[in-house]
Amino acid sequence: MSGYIVYHISMKSKLLKIVNPILFLLMLIQAITGVGQKFAGQDIFVLFRRIHYPNGILLIVFFLIHLYLSWGWIKMNFFKPKRKK
Numbered sequence: 001m002s003g004y005i006v007y008h009i010s011m012k013s014k015l016l017k018i019v020n021p022i023l024f025l026l027m028l029i030q031a032i033t034g035v036g037q038k039f040a041g042q043d044i045f046v047l048f049r050r051i052h053y054p055n056g057i058l059l060i061v062f063f064l065i066h067l068y069l070s071w072g073w074i075k076m077n078f079f080k081p082k083r084k085k
Helices: 002-039 042-078
Strands: none
8 A cells, every 4th residue: 555655646746847847837928928918019919819818728727737736745734733732
């Protein structure tokens, strides 16, 4: 049973090494296309607008994947059981 747990944690760690850089790039693209729409000319504005929405959908999907893969760490660090006095 412990071999499965080690494999499972190792697999999550490997997946996070793939998901995290993708998530970073998606956030960067979202910021650039969002802010860029304000300052871009008409042609670039249309391009940024076409990129911004689908990129936002991907950003949400990868965020949820990241949250799922990191849930054990989140529980351990933010939802610690309260000690009885």
